[in-house]
Amino acid sequence: MNNNFTVDYIILGCLSINPMSGYDIKRLISISTSLFYNASYGSIYPTLKKMEEAGLVEAEEAVENGRFKKIYALTDEGRKEFMAWLEEPPHPIVIKNDMLLRLFFYRQLPREKVLAITAAHIEQLKAFKLELEEIESAEGGWADKYQYNTLRWGKDFYDFQIGWYEKLLHELENETIK
Amino acid sequence: MNNNFTVDYIILGCLSINPMSGYDIKRLISISTSLFYNASYGSIYPTLKKMEEAGLVEAEEAVENGRFKKIYALTDEGRKEFMAWLEEPPHPIVIKNDMLLRLFFYRQLPREKVLAITAAHIEQLKAFKLELEEIESAEGGWADKYQYNTLRWGKDFYDFQIGWYEKLLHELENETIK
């Protein structure tokens, strides 16, 4: 395969847990990895097709609950490819943080607007964290400790961000009182 | 302009601080925002050209130290556009975290390999943090508190990550002793 930092491996990974459809993959990603790695139908379905042609996955057309489904499973070749990827050292994290980019230029914004945006951002982070916790409690049986830890990372990261912006906000608030 | 989550606004932002060349923009991004927002020459130069045609920036060709340069500056229109962007609420953070994606599947890897990869990852994070601190001490005069805070976020985020993976490592190490 080409690049090893693409959507390909998360799909192989999902199938390494269980054979499933493209729709299932999308759902699994949404409730588990979307915070640190997301994918859309527009990348999942074509990638499954490409991988079937490459012999990494096999499709079985089935009818479940009167619904048409294409259940994909790893081939031996596919599992080999996935395991080889899994042993590699990870790529460095890539972030697009719009709030921080704006912060870099906030000197040009009136103080009260900076305070308002920052406060609103904190509220949004708290809302996102709540959403995550709802997913967590809805999804009872988190198979293994590794999967659980990725979820914990999500919560810890929100706590880090919330704490960081709250500290920033307090510093900005206290500054011009002097 | 089209989307407000593109390279366009970081370029306008750099020019809002000072008129500068594409090369200067690339350098400024590298030492200041690359951790949370990066861009390559292949996006910077064509974007500058596009923005000049749109009347957001103006270029002045100059010779500095015997070197040809195109110094771009914001037009009134460009500054208006930038200030409008600056007041908007930020988009949520977008992350591609390869290490966490792999962690999600690490049950399928032998314990000792997980420990080795995690330990190596911690070392890499420490090395990146050192690099960042070198940039910081090299760059003496960080204009304003906002810019300084984005740099501080970088260090704090590395500390968060290092701490998080160290905790994970200890938990994994202590587990099977029982």
Add this chain to the structure above:
DNA sequence: TTATTCATGTAATTTGTTACATGATTCT
């Protein structure tokens, strides 16, 4: 009966990187 969810898929577009080409200047 109508809206929502389940389910698959494609085409157009967006966005950006990588790699290359070019050439002047400065450091070693």
Add this chain to the structure above:
DNA sequence: AGAATCATGTAACAAATTACATGAATAA
């Protein structure tokens, strides 16, 4: 003299999103 840095730029490619199209089944 040769390597590294300064400086601009383009073409090919990669990767993925968005928006749309389709249709069946189920919930309100």
